[in-house]
Amino acid sequence: MKITQFIQKLTLWELLVGMMVVIRNQFRAKVTVQYPKERVPLRPRFRGVPRLRYDPKTLEELCISCLLCEQICPDDCIAIEWEKAPSGKGRVLKEFIIDYQRCCLCGLCVDPCPTKPLTAIYMSHDYELAGSDRLDLVTGRTDLHEGRTVTIYDK
């Protein structure tokens, strides 16, 4: 036992083993993703910035202005404006603003949304958020439905 240990010490054995591990990794698949050109596939549950959606069948506004998302938001980044519906029952959404600067993408706003199973507010797959102005990131109702226009570089 002692002799083998001595020989291993003398022949730099454990150093060579380590070097072999490194060279083995040379032949493994590369994990680099050339970001603007290639993108990592997102999982279905990926939480990007929150957005709004219409009812896919009737194409009507799903949001019923219940203000639950506004209440639960830990960053107070949601602001909702509404008015009484002309029929006298329910509310009509006037404006829905999310300040993307403050949003922490926690996804808490989706939890209490009452329009289940399809929630009016949902975590989208948008993650490219850079803007050149602070006000760029304060997103109104139209943009929340259709998505913000972001310059995406793919070179």
Place this chain on the structure above:
Amino acid sequence: MFRTQEMEINMGPQHPSTHGVLRLKLRLDGERVIDVWPVIGYLHRGIEKLAESKEFVKITPFTDRMDYVCAMSGNLAYLGAVEKLCGIKVPEKANYIRVIMVELNRIASHLLWLGTHALDIGAMSIFLYTFREREMILDLFEAYCGARLTYNAFRISGVPADLPPGWKEECLGFLKLFRQRHHEYEQILSANRIWLKRTKGVGYMDAEQCLALSVTGPVLRAAGVARDLRKDEPYAIYDQLEFDVPVDDGCDTYARYLVRMAEMLQAVRMVEQCLEKMPSEGPLMGMRGRKMRPRKDEEVYFAIEGPRGEQGVYLISDGTDRPYRCKFRNSSFANLQALAPMVQGGLVADVVAVIGTLDIVLGDSDR
């Protein structure tokens, strides 16, 4: 004519190996460190104060941002405290999912530690290997909760969603791969004579001193104290799992390396057991009222075993839906106290080794 002079040198907050924004004032005699003052607070965001003005539900995202390397543990510690405060029972299946996530996060956190620690000491490649494997864990988290770093994966009284289809197989595949890769890391480092020279006897701290400074986690276990909250005060479902608490009595950086390496394998074991034992049906969220109002003047302290040590949350309620006081007992802050006694008398190169071995996260200590 000739005289020697002590030199004061400033390490950080922008320095390649101070892991974020730790600043160290070193007093050197040549290369030998006479004294060191850690300066923290560069990442202070006032989370504890912020928590006082938020409802209990809203605080979970903030716990993600304290110890961002193991946000799942942060979530679990905080939610455990709230559930204890309000007397909420968590369904069994939710507990299984929580433990799976926390243990996977422990592997991810230890991988990050291994990579950066080895990089500080000079081994380059292993840093990228560990990050490659960590990325797979983050993929699993993304598939489960949608986020890769700040998970906010649990809710009060349970978890928001079941494991997605195919997740179990992906996770088992990863664990199988990870066992091989873990062996590779050991091949690169465990017997490497340079690694041994750089870590053995460096940053010595015995059990007595650790306890005096309230150092917890792998650092304490590497000093021969088998203190692990998962065994000593089991929470969630840890009492139903079979696992060992790796202990070493080397008291030095190498012993901590061995303990953390063994812990990763134990975490793999736990996740495998959880995936096997987890009930396929069952509720995910326990019963709770719409608004939580704990009793007035009640205080709880709930602690879990995070990757870095005891991660505790202390809550005082005043009968409203917000905590009166929310104190996070974070292990990085306590462990950072051990830095100066460990480093004194060592060389400059030992400072980075000790920073690595303490595995501090500045977001955690500054909050």
Place this chain on the structure above:
Amino acid sequence: MDTQMLITVLISLGQVSIVLSLVALSVPLMILMERKVIGFMQSRIGPKRVGPSGMLQTIADGLKLLLKEDIVPDRADKWVFRVAPLIVLVPALAAFAVVPFSGTALSLFGQRITPWVTDINIGVLFIVSISSVGVFGIILGGWASNSKYPLLGALRSAAQMISYEVPLGLALVGGLMWAGTASMVGIVEAQREAHLWFFIPQIIGVVIYFIAGVAETNRAPFDLAEAETELVSGFHTEYSGMRFGIYFIAEYANMLIVSAVATTMFFGGWLRPFPNVSWLAFLDIFNYILPGEWGPFMSGLMWVIIKVSGFIFLYYWIRATFPRYRYDQLMSIGWKCLLPLALANIMATGALLLWLGQTGA
């Protein structure tokens, strides 16, 4: 001045400029290859954006360094600060004067042009001595910066380079004893005559030489002088622009020198493997492609490049794998391990040669 002398001077100048441009060209290539090779070892792909698959990356980096402002710190010793990088670079380049790049001289314009600038009979000694001048540049650079991290780096580097000069030189002595000459060309010829590359009897010598060489060039795992994670970047922390670039070039030129000496000394320089086994002659492929002297010339060059590249690859491989030594450990290895081993190697070589000489005679 008579014409013959003028022509000799011109030829020498030509040789010098060719060698210098070869070095200057290979340094960006080495940097690129280092980034690519280490990238591949780490499951990445390395530089990719500039030029086809990143080929022009180092050229772009070099241009950037040239165009950057040359900042001299306010409290620095300005003159020394400016000169220090050159003190590192010049000896590193001068050492190439005696490196043989191939074995066959060319006849051009009626003149015989050798593939080495000069072949002096103390070639090895010349390289060892001149490359040790470079340490002054590092010490001066670190000291003149008048800053704390560079000072620590410079002191580390001074101690390290002085300690490792000794085993480096002693490791070469074994090879010199086998060769019986210190001329770089003579050493290769001796290996041809001995039917033996000297790394076989000198395996310990090779290992010691290479370890000391890695330490001498301040490369990982002995890169204490610029240890990024400890001293930010050591002696060149305060340097920017092309002055930093010069340190960089000198480091790679030194790597080339160490590899070239190892190639010449222990691995048969421009000789193909088993130079005396005639059926292996096909390995010298250029002999069949190119006419006249150009064939053996190019074949020799090819072998030198292959062998040197092997060593350079080893450098990268080691850098990718190993952790870094600590300052005191580095010293103890140099003095307590490598030096006695090198001395023992010399004794053993002497005894072996004596015994061989007696039995042979």
